Amino acid sequence: MDNPTPEPQAVCSPITGSAIFIVATLVPDPDSIAKVRAWCGDIAALTRSVGKRVPSGNLSCICAFGSSAWDNLFGHPRPASLHAFREFGEEGRRAVATPGDILLHIRAEQMDLCFELATQLLNPLRGALSVVDEVQGFRYFDMRSIIGFVDGTENPTGRKIAEFTLVGAEDPTFAGGSYVLVQKYLHNMDAWNELPVETQEKVIGRTKLSDIELDDSIKPSCSHSSLTTITENGQEVKILRDNMPFGRPGAGEFGTYFIGYARSPAPIELMLENMFVGKPPGNYDRLLDFSTAVTGGLFFVPSADLLEELADREPSEN
Incomplete structure (x- = not known):
């Protein structure tokens, strides 16, 4: 009997109302590495335990690893396309790379579930990980970003989600996995809100109220939608976005946490190159x-089956 397709992590799960994004760096000593590796086998059970308390909450957790962390934790074999985040652009307009070995994407319909699971996941790793970024995201009205436009309209749907996000025969050892790229954006809302709606629409490439894509005859080639639409052999290559607004109004902080999943980092990197370079x-x-x-960080999401197996993998050099 052929081996069944590995069970993926919750990459393709429905978008929820709340999320916590945690990026951490690994303390590079043998005890910390062993502790984090063993913890991989506990993530699914902890998620189930917390999620059972509110079955309608749709709690899920995705755990992903950066390139150097994969080498330190697991060694070879390694995902074929996993590498450090590639920077694009120039000073003042740059997609920057920042430290990050492990990404946790925790989502649920309500923040208390996310908060509880984040606490339970991080408690056993005190001293082994250092959290370098933590963002609590919220769903904003009808799936809008903080700048007022609907976000994620062109996400794949149905069976296309797995087709565009999950690794397949191109890297069979890591089938059922996914690549995920994250960036935290801060917005100058005062300057943005000074623009007339018609100008904002040309920046985005869609209408603000009705979320209809502008006709090519009036949509600028420098619009966001124009530069993030990727075609290959005449077919559009999609990614799965689960972006979330975040902010602190009292501090004047308004942002978008971009998170994109794909079966290869190449289409997301091309989007960034188009955006930042032009x-x-x-x-x-x-x-x-x-x-x-x-x-900015790039990570690999092992399948759920592989994530549990990694708890017992000793890193090797070849």
Whole structure:
């Protein structure tokens, strides 16, 4: 009997109302590495235990690993396309790389579930991990970003979600896995809100109220939607976004946590290159005149089956 397709982590789960994003670095000593490796076998059970308390809460957790962390924790074999985050752009408009070995994407319909699971996941790793970024995201009205436009309209749906997000025969050892790229953007809302709605729409490439894509005859080539639409052999290559707004109004902080899943990092990286460098160079995404990327990381999401197996894997050099 052929081996069944590995069970993926909750990459394809429905979008929820709340999320916590945690990026941490690994303390590079043998005890910490062993502790984190063993913890991989506990993530699913902890998620089930917390989730059972509110069955309707749709709690899930995705755990992913950066390139150097994979080598330190698990060694070879390693995912074929896993590498350090690639920076794009120039000073003042740059997709920056920031430290990050482990990503936790925790989501549920309500924040208390996310909060409880984050607590239970991090408690056993005190001293072994250092959290370098933590964002609590919320769903904003009808799936809108903090700048007022609907986000994620062009996400794949149905069976297409798995087709665009899950590794298959191209890297069979890691089938059922996914690549995930994250960035935290801060927005200059005062400057953005000074723009007329019609100008905002040309920056995004869609209408603000009805979320209809602008006709090509009036949509600028430097609009966000133009530069993030990727085609290959005449077919659009999609990614799965689960972006979340976040902010602290009292501190004047308004942001978007970008998180994109794909079966290869290549299409997301091409989107970033188009946005930050331009297509052609110089024709960059005008949304970046109002939005600044302050973090950036690329991670691999092993399948749920592999994640549990990794708890017992000793790192090797070949």
